[in-house]
Amino acid sequence: MPSSGLRRPRGTADRLPADAPAWEDVRQTFARECRLRNFQPISTPTFETTELFDKGTGSTTDIVQNEMYTFDDRGGDSVTLRPEGTPSVVRAYQQHGMHVLPQPVKLYYVLPVFRYDRPQAGRLREHHQIGAEALGDPSPAVDAEVIDLLWSTLQALGVTDLALHVNSLGDPESRPEYRAALVDFFTPHADKLCADCQMRLTQNPLRLVDCKKRTCARVSADAPRSLDYVGDAARRHFDTLRDLLGALDIPCTPDHRLVRGLDYYNRTVFEIVPPDSGAQGTVGGGGRYDYLAEALGGPHLPGVGFGSGIERILLNRRRVGLEEAPPPPPEVYVAPLADEALRVVTTVAADLRRAGIVTEAGYAAASPRSHLRRANAAGARVALIVGRREVEAGRISVKPLDGGDQVDVALDAVVPSTQAALAGPVTASDA
């Protein structure tokens, strides 16, 4: 690493040309799965009014409390780089009156999200998510479709050994009862809990259940389970969802410790994790949030969605041994051997490109050896050679680089001759 010069900010990543094919693959695969389910693309601003996340993501969450990139802009307004996609999409739904559209409104996005956190494997301060939200329909069939969208995308990308965990958090009516049960259960053991959990006991008892610290986990082993406190309607919702997932052949594991970190979830929550679920395990997760829209000051609007980290998807593709394709090479390299050839090289390259041929042009006169080495290194399949001889004769040499015969063609025959050379071995008769 060079010590001098500017470096990228901590926790960010450069995406180099070699990375592009893998990213394109994720984008296109996801877009195709979305299209198949009639999800439409949406994109929202990279920064929003801070209030959106305070109210939407929830002020008790770790994200809002410690991880937001928040600053006052020059006009004195507090804005925040989005730490997740869902509140923005719900905001956009409200702002554009999407309630007049057929419901549910099904949207998807691919965008960067920002969280100020200490970087480590699979965790960046700026990362990218694919995500989808279905707004305006409370049916468990929508939950199933949203989960199916993520699941199918991951399958299509070749990550086939993941596990889907699901749970139900019930509804706001049943939440206080469950919360009270948790507090009742944990309070006698408060002295055995970690400092964070002592805090959670009063702040956010739900999160007591998923603390990974050994001592806390031991205490919570017999803790009340949310499913036992869920109301009848939520219970049926959960059962239907599980039945539909079964019908889709999506294996799911009920996980009573799964509560998710965001405040707004109700009923369905889910997470997709690798088999050896290590440190930064979660590839994607989401759930239902029927009361989020109201928290943002709008009318009641049921919704369900997910977010999934592209970097983590890619990590998992590598884990299962998938090779990424290299960036595609140019098809043709046009080599100027003399200064007089530059003009011809430039126009010929333009002609080829108009014909849809991926063309790299040499920018300065150099020896044929030098140019051909370059053409070979670039991976071109055909080299066009323009030297003094060609310029004077009004012709161009077409040289296949995979072993065909080099031919000499008139300027106005360059495009078809090149196409022929790209299609197969050139013979003298083609000239």
Added chain:
RNA sequence: GUGGGCGUAGCUCAAUUAGGUUAGAGCGUCUGGUUGUGGCCCAGAAGGCUGGGGGUUCAAGUCCCCUCGCUCACCCCA
């Protein structure tokens, strides 16, 4: 926010036992080996204030301190 590991060319790494002259190699890049022909091979060149600062010493890439960065884990999550 709390801990651990690591910082030498663009990349991967060398630099003998407790410090010893102008810090090397492979890959990659460029040029040449052919006064107009690639791959393989050969030769040459460019490319480093050894992350930065301070200290110890006759002498520091090497030892000490500080700092910055990278990285892994905790935490949190995608």
